[in-house]
Amino acid sequence: MTGPGRGYRRGMPLTRALGDATVVITGASSGIGAATAYALARRGADVVLAARTEEALRQVAARCRKLGGRALVVPTDVTDPEAVERLAARAAAEFGRIDAWINNAAVSAVGLFDEIPVTEFRRVVAVNLLGTVYGTKAALRWLDAAGGGVLVNNASVLAEVAMPYQSAYNATKHGIRGLADTVRQELRVTGRNNISLCTVLPSAVDTPFFRHAANHSGRELTPPPPVHPPEVVAETIVRLLRRPRREAYAGGAARLLGLQWRLAPALVERMAGWYTARTQFGPGVRLDATGNLFTADAAAERTGDWRGRRRRLVRMTAFGLAAGTAVGTVAAFSRRSRVGR
Numbered sequence: 001m002t003g004p005g006r007g008y009r010r011g012m013p014l015t016r017a018l019g020d021a022t023v024v025i026t027g028a029s030s031g032i033g034a035a036t037a038y039a040l041a042r043r044g045a046d047v048v049l050a051a052r053t054e055e056a057l058r059q060v061a062a063r064c065r066k067l068g069g070r071a072l073v074v075p076t077d078v079t080d081p082e083a084v085e086r087l088a089a090r091a092a093a094e095f096g097r098i099d100a101w102i103n104n105a106a107v108s109a110v111g112l113f114d115e116i117p118v119t120e121f122r123r124v125v126a127v128n129l130l131g132t133v134y135g136t137k138a139a140l141r142w143l144d145a146a147g148g149g150v151l152v153n154n155a156s157v158l159a160e161v162a163m164p165y166q167s168a169y170n171a172t173k174h175g176i177r178g179l180a181d182t183v184r185q186e187l188r189v190t191g192r193n194n195i196s197l198c199t200v201l202p203s204a205v206d207t208p209f210f211r212h213a214a215n216h217s218g219r220e221l222t223p224p225p226p227v228h229p230p231e232v233v234a235e236t237i238v239r240l241l242r243r244p245r246r247e248a249y250a251g252g253a254a255r256l257l258g259l260q261w262r263l264a265p266a267l268v269e270r271m272a273g274w275y276t277a278r279t280q281f282g283p284g285v286r287l288d289a290t291g292n293l294f295t296a297d298a299a300a301e302r303t304g305d306w307r308g309r310r311r312r313l314v315r316m317t318a319f320g321l322a323a324g325t326a327v328g329t330v331a332a333f334s335r336r337s338r339v340g341r
Contacts (some may be wrong), residue, residue, distance in 0.1 A: 011196025043067030111216030148194030
């Protein structure tokens, strides 16, 4: 069994240099979206920034302009398909075309599955999965009109594995991966090989995401370490724009976990469940909250300051994760060896 990107012919890259390209980014008001906008602006790209919080988008846009790129702010709620279509039209009207589109907007509701309100579960599906559906529909039309381009979906390593207390998020990320696989097939069989569809699979990232999530766990939320800076994901996305591939992990932890999952899924499901159940919660008590599900609260923050606060825990748990991976790999090979006798 192969990992992301292997055994798959590389897709068509951008039809023009990145410094001449127009790239739409959803979820651009903080975290990975903002970091990606900065990475593209440094390379001279025109970036179209979409999210719900206009003031945060304007701050990100100002930084992009200082870095050398042009930036357009288009406040957008990705759960509204008409708003997403307007986003695409604004981008094309401003810069003449769309060369790449990055579906990055995401929210989460954390807690046991049977304790997450249905309205909140539905909202996570609307933002993460349907927002990607609407973005993909809008992007394909304009990418085709531009003579080709690249579409990148930010799906998380949780599109491949699973994590307790994150049922809604897990479900949407698995759905995004399946959607991409299907649309990629359709592009190929209909001869639209000038459009590449890529999926990026990051592990835990140092962004405000966990602070903004709806929380029904009763505890403080923290990202399970090891935690990567958002620039790791941003640079992965930039590489996909230049050299598209079917899927790409972002960060060593994601690659390691994906390999382990493919070799010994049942064992890893138990180990990952045990590990994340003990590392995604901090010592503080938290009352139930809906986070940013229904009310935007982005503040143009690129990071969540997790790496500095949790450096010691990162070192300790990274060792445990690596050791568990080694055990899982050995177990998988041992099982295969017994079956082959």
